[in-house]
Amino acid sequence: MRLIELVGLTKRYGAKVAVDDLTVTIRPGVVTGFLGPNGAGKSTTMRLVLGLDRPTSGTARVNGREYVGLGAPLREVGALLEARSLHAGRTARNHLRVLAATHGIGPSRVDELLEFVGLTEVANKRVGAFSLGMGQRLGVAAALLGDPSVLLLDEPANGLDPEGMRWIRHLLSRLAAEGRTVFVSSHVMSEMQQIAEHLVVIGRGRLIADCPVDEFVARGTGFKVRVRSPRLAQLVALLVDAGAVVEEERDAAEVSGLTAEEIGELAAGEQIVLHELAPVGASLEEAFMQLTSDAVEYHGMDRP
Amino acid sequence: MTVVESETARQPSQGLGRRVTFPRVVRAEWIRFRSLRSTWITLAVTVVFVIGLGALFTAARAAHWPPRDPGELVTFDPTRTSLGGTFLAQLAVGVLGVLVVTGEYATGMIRATFTAVPRRLSVLSARSLVFAVVTVLVLVPSCVLAFVLGQHFLSPKHIQTDFSAPGVTRAVIGAGLYLVAVGLLGVALGWLLRHTAGAIAVLVSLLLIIPILVHFLPDPWPDRISKWLPGEAGQALWAVRPDPNTLAPWAGFGVLMAYVAAGLIAAAFLLHRRDV
Numbered sequence: 002m003r004l005i006e007l008v009g010l011t012k013r014y015g016a017k018v019a020v021d022d023l024t025v026t027i028r029p030g031v032v033t034g035f036l037g038p039n040g041a042g043k044s045t046t047m048r049l050v051l052g053l054d055r056p057t058s059g060t061a062r063v064n065g066r067e068y069v070g071l072g073a074p075l076r077e078v079g080a081l082l083e084a085r086s087l088h089a090g091r092t093a094r095n096h097l098r099v100l101a102a103t104h105g106i107g108p109s110r111v112d113e114l115l116e117f118v119g120l121t122e123v124a125n126k127r128v129g130a131f132s133l134g135m136g137q138r139l140g141v142a143a144a145l146l147g148d149p150s151v152l153l154l155d156e157p158a159n160g161l162d163p164e165g166m167r168w169i170r171h172l173l174s175r176l177a178a179e180g181r182t183v184f185v186s187s188h189v190m191s192e193m194q195q196i197a198e199h200l201v202v203i204g205r206g207r208l209i210a211d212c213p214v215d216e217f218v219a220r221g222t223g224f225k226v227r228v229r230s231p232r233l234a235q236l237v238a239l240l241v242d243a244g245a246v247v248e249e250e251r252d253a254a255e256v257s258g259l260t261a262e263e264i265g266e267l268a269a270g271e272q273i274v275l276h277e278l279a280p281v282g283a284s285l286e287e288a289f290m291q292l293t294s295d296a297v298e299y300h301g302m303d304r305p
Numbered sequence: 306m307t308v309v310e311s312e313t314a315r316q317p318s319q320g321l322g323r324r325v326t327f328p329r330v331v332r333a334e335w336i337r338f339r340s341l342r343s344t345w346i347t348l349a350v351t352v353v354f355v356i357g358l359g360a361l362f363t364a365a366r367a368a369h370w371p372p373r374d375p376g377e378l379v380t381f382d383p384t385r386t387s388l389g390g391t392f393l394a395q396l397a398v399g400v401l402g403v404l405v406v407t408g409e410y411a412t413g414m415i416r417a418t419f420t421a422v423p424r425r426l427s428v429l430s431a432r433s434l435v436f437a438v439v440t441v442l443v444l445v446p447s448c449v450l451a452f453v454l455g456q457h458f459l460s461p462k463h464i465q466t467d468f469s470a471p472g473v474t475r476a477v478i479g480a481g482l483y484l485v486a487v488g489l490l491g492v493a494l495g496w497l498l499r500h501t502a503g504a505i506a507v508l509v510s511l512l513l514i515i516p517i518l519v520h521f522l523p524d525p526w527p528d529r530i531s532k533w534l535p536g537e538a539g540q541a542l543w544a545v546r547p548d549p550n551t552l553a554p555w556a557g558f559g560v561l562m563a564y565v566a567a568g569l570i571a572a573a574f575l576l577h578r579r580d581v
Contacts, residue, residue: 051420090341099333100333
């Protein structure tokens with residue numbers, strides 16, 4: 002078993018509900034994106050899975066067991082938390098050695114991972130001086146220490162430059178291809194489209210969608226792609242034919258109902274030059290406002 | 306970046322470790338303790354206070370001997386004078402105890418710690434154990450050195466003492482154990498309060514402020530209460546002359562250790578219940 006199972010998972014902080022009756026199973030072999038606007042409960046869910054927070058009700062199980070009951074957690078689950086989880090005064094190598102020692106993982110594995118994430122040259126530097134991107138790489142190394150079958154990464158793209166983004170994208174898809182369960186959160190739809198095949202979407206702690214990325218996009222949840230082209234009119238006609246809804250501006254158009262990849266391929270098929278092809282992230286937040294405001298109204302009626 | 310192509314993430318299980326066990330957590334805690342420069346600096350400051358101030362007090366006493374006040378001829382205690390630095394050193398070691406815990410909460414390291422070892426009580430026990438062993442090994446010899454150096458400074462005036470005198474060995478070793486206990490009190494307060502400033506404030510209040518406040522109470526309450534306070538109780542262990550207002554040496558130290566144990570048990574209880 003290499004999966005994460007959440008059953009009726011609920012976490013309240015006082016009157017505030019952070020995670021609300023979340024039931025979902027994250028499966029191995031594909032990268033599963035965990036999508037939601039800031040404050041949707043993604044980080045709380047991750048903390049619940051890792052046993053850092055206690056659920057108010059419901060359960061979170063990894064490989065069939067609660068995290069706290071795992072005998073060798075780092076060998077089963079690797080985690081990269083959004084908030085920095087390292088002591089600024091320690092060197093990168095010593096940070097990993099501390100964690101490795103708890104499982105009897107040797108120093109050679111630590112050096113191997115430092116090499117793997119490209120931090121060998123700064124291994125003896127204190128991590129307080131690290132950039133956000135270097136901190137993320139160190140976090141990835143820590144997550145991989147025990148060669149785990151399940152990976153949990155909270156906003157791994159945070160602070161990464163484009164090269165770092167490419168690196169993490171390749172790494173995650175390879176880890177998934179090896180048969181691992183890879184669960185990655187983000188609040189940016191365009192990032193998820195690049196990284197994930199499957200999506201778990203939450204808003205205000207509630208499950209909104211659990212489906213392949215393509216299906217979520219096709220549902221027309223307000224996700225748009227901005228295009229510019231010297232032959233815009235011809236392109237728009239082509240896209241409308243393909244089933245897209247297009248809002249034209251002076252020299253650009255916002256397309257919903259098609260992914261950036263599909264638009265690019267359609268344009269290439271007709272040899273139309275594109276000057277811009279950009280997923281518009283902001284619209285995702287709008288979609289959430291829409292989706293979650295329904296949930297809140299429903300909630301209100303539910304109360305006595 | 307070409308590292309992606311390497312097969313490093315997936316290796317045969319050699320060197321990949323096995324289950325989390327208490328000895329492994331202790332080993333991790335030792336690496337954790339020794340791999341911070343600030344830990345060693347704080348410990349060095351503690352040692353400098355013990356030895357440096359002991360030397361200063363004894364040298365100054367010898368230079369001004371005999372005292373102007375004849376009463377001091379009777380009350381002068383060469384052991385206590387050479388261990389006077391302990392009063393300041395207790396704050397340094399207490400702060401060190403606080404920091405080994407709150408430093409993790411302040412930086413977020415605590416999340417990585419409890420992700421690797423979800424059984425939080427074994428982290429608390431292992432950390433307390435490593436702290437106690439290191440501080441015993443460093444601070445008991447420091448107190449011995451402070452004593453030996455102090456007696457050396459007092460010897461020209463022939464007012465020194467030595468380990469064969471009654472109660473002296475117990476007092477010298479006891480000063481070191483007292484410092485270890487205060488450090489552990491800091492560890493417990495660190496777990497309980499999780500914030501550096503708050504934990505240090507409570508520690509200073511317990512050791513220095515409350516004993517002063519108690520003296521504002523009408524007689525006989527100051528004498529009744531004082532000896533039960535953690536600092537006053539523990540200091541009985543390194544008094545050579547019996548004082549009718551304090552507890553017996555080991556009984557007093559037992560009271561201090563009871564405070565430490567109560568703090569750690571409360572911390573363990575809360576650690577088990579609270580979210581990280």
